[in-house]
Amino acid sequence: MNKKTLVLGxxxxxxxxxxxxxxxxxxxxxxxxxxxxxxxxxxxxxIDTELLTYENIHTVTLYLNSKRQKEYYNYIVSLNPKRIIFNPGTENPEFYKILKKHNINYEEACTLVLLSTNQY
Known part of the structure; x- marks a missing residue:
């Protein structure tokens, strides 16, 4: 399984x-x-403290609440990931609309559960 993942937060x-x-x-x-x-x-x-231009990001898993996500919208979209995982407490309908416009898949899920059930 090589779904290069950015843990944001x-x-x-x-x-x-x-x-x-x-x-x-x-x-x-x-x-x-x-x-x-x-x-x-x-x-x-x-853990990087600067926003780097990572190559070949498949998944961004979010650990920032919806208010804190706003400043990262453009950055996340610029990485062109295949999917975004909105972990519990990070749900964000405003960001979902932006992701849809850019054809980026997203799901409300828990990274830990996905990994433990072989659904990642």
Whole structure:
């Protein structure tokens, strides 16, 4: 499975779902990149604090609430991912409309559940 994934909103705090998602993606051999507010490392993955132009992103999994997502709309669309996963608490009908215009698939799902049920 090589669905290169950007975890947007990655946290160094081990009790955060975004932290656990990075760990589970790595454990499932998914090529992973991460963006967060604080530089650090999770399971060997460096958390970037600058918005980089990542190549070949298949999936962006969001761990930012809808208000915090607005500043990332253009960035996410510019990556041209195949899908966006809106984890619980990140649902955003306004962003769904933008994604539809750009033919980017999205789903309201939980990355951790998708991974644990082999549906990722």
């Amino acid at each position: 990655a946290s160094l705090k081990p009790n955060r779902y975004s932290h656990y998602a990075v760990q589970r993606l790595v454990a499932n051999n998914v090529e992973t990149v991460a963006y967060g507010l604080k530089k650090g490392e999770i399971s060997g993955i460096e």
